[in-house]
Amino acid sequence: MIALRGVRGLRVEDVAAEAGVSKTLIYYHFRDRAGLVTSALDYVNDRAESYADVAAVGGAPVRELLLSLLATEFQDDTTVRENSAVWGEVRAAATFEDGLRPTLASLTERWLVDVAELIADGQDDGSIPPTVDSRAAAVRLTSLVEGLSGRWLAGLLGTAEARAHVAAALERELAGSPQG
DSSP states (O other), rough: HHHHHHHTTTTTTHHHHTTSSOOOHHHHSSSSHHHHHHHHHHHHOOOOHHHHHHOOOSSSSSHHHHHHHHTTTSSHHHHHHHHHHHHHHHHHHHHTGGHHHHHHHHHHHHHHHHHHHHHHHHHHHHHSSSTHHHOOOOOOOHHHHHHHHHHHHSSSSSSSHHHHHHHHHHHHHHHHSSOO
């Protein structure tokens, strides 16, 4: 529902009708609209982690795993597109709804930490130079994925083109020169 109507257009009545349950049951489980949105974010985050785990093939250099992880955000798959749309809608709505920011910040931080840790692992295995600032690179790379996602969803970029931009940015970020 968020992917289709956005956070601002989300109505508990519509969610209840779509789920085939009473509005009271929705309020019982989620307490309020903010709880519903928070649960939706947790849900799409869990779905994203499941397809990101598929990308983590053992034995490959961490640098390749990092590219695979970031590239999984662009797939010609309904689930991936819905997840991306929900994230974009919630980020946009957080501009006006302060209550969305703590959950959004927490989940974004979790993604940043995961990417930064993967970069640090690559530094340990020698596939990423030690001069790369893992946290700063993670911020830039995840921000790029988020920005490309909006264009990809709007049909302004194809899947292959979005992945190519991620690959090129990853190469620049991991080139080894100190960046801040």
